[in-house]
Amino acid sequence: MPVKGADPRTRRAAWHRLTGVWIAPFLIASALGSAVFFANAVGWKVWMPEPDAVAQRADPVPAGFDGAVLDRIVVGCRERLPAFRDIVVLMPGSPADPVRVEGVDSTVWAPLGGIVCIGDPATGQVTQMMPHSSGNAMQVIKTVATAIHYGTWSGWLSLILWLVFGLGSVFLALTGAQVYASRIARPDGSGAVAEPQGTWALVIRGLGIFKWAYVLLALGICAMIAYRAFA
Structure with missing residues (x-):
C-alpha cells in the first residue's frame, strides 16, 4: 500500500505494483487463452x-x-x-x-x-x-480457454469479475506510463523528485507518430458503438 506522506510518484508506483499483484491471475489466464487461440490458428485445429x-x-x-x-x-x-x-x-x-x-x-x-x-x-x-x-483434445482445450478468456466460465458473476480485472489492467497500464514519465522528468532543485508538470503530455510526446493511430482507434471504436446503437 502507498506510504502516507509519500510523494506522488512513489504513491503511483505503489498502486501500480499492488494492482499488478491483484490482476496477475487474470493476465496469466488471458495470456494462456491467447496462446491456445494462436495454436489453433497455426494448425492445431478443433476436430x-x-x-x-x-x-x-x-x-x-x-x-x-x-x-x-x-x-x-x-x-x-x-x-x-x-x-x-x-x-x-x-x-x-x-x-x-x-x-x-x-x-x-x-x-x-x-x-x-x-x-x-x-x-x-x-x-x-x-x-x-x-x-x-x-x-480431439483441442476441442476441449479451446472450449475451456474460450470460457476463461472471455469470462463466461461462471455466468454473470465471472463476467463482472472479468470487467473489474479489465479495468484494473487499464489502470495498471496508465499508472505504469505515469511512473515512467515521472522517472524521466527532471527533479527539482532540492534533489527530491517533484510532481511532474504535464506528465501525460510527456507520455503522449513519447508515442511519436503512433499517437495518431490511437486517436484513429478511439474514433473507430466510437463510430462502431454509434453504428450498433442507432443503425
Whole structure:
C-alpha cells in the first residue's frame, strides 16, 4: 500500500505494483487463452467426429418443416438427457445436413459439458447426442480457454469479475506510463523528485507518430458503438 506522506510518484508506483499483484491471475489466464487461440490458428485445429447421416432431401428444409418439428427435436434432446440445456439451434445448410442443437449438460461445469444434439429435419427425431469430449483434445482445450478468456466460465458473476480485472489492467497500464514519465522528468532543485508538470503530455510526446493511430482507434471504436446503437 502507498506510504502516507509519500510523494506522488512513489504513491503511483505503489498502486501500480499492488494492482499488478491483484490482476496477475487474470493476465496469466488471458495470456494462456491467447496462446491456445494462436495454436489453433497455426494448425492445431478443433476436430469433432461427423454426425450420423440423415436421409438426404430435395431441399435443405423439407416440406412441412415448421416450429412444431423443431420443438420435437429439442424435446427429444431433453428426453435423452434431462440435464440438457439448449443454447443455439443451427438449421441445415444443405439437403444432407441435420438440425444441430448445441447446448450443455447442466450437471457439468459449462465449458466441459458441451453437447451437440443431432436431429432429422424430415422426421423430427433425435438421432445422436455428441459430447464435446468425443472430439480431439483441442476441442476441449479451446472450449475451456474460450470460457476463461472471455469470462463466461461462471455466468454473470465471472463476467463482472472479468470487467473489474479489465479495468484494473487499464489502470495498471496508465499508472505504469505515469511512473515512467515521472522517472524521466527532471527533479527539482532540492534533489527530491517533484510532481511532474504535464506528465501525460510527456507520455503522449513519447508515442511519436503512433499517437495518431490511437486517436484513429478511439474514433473507430466510437463510430462502431454509434453504428450498433442507432443503425
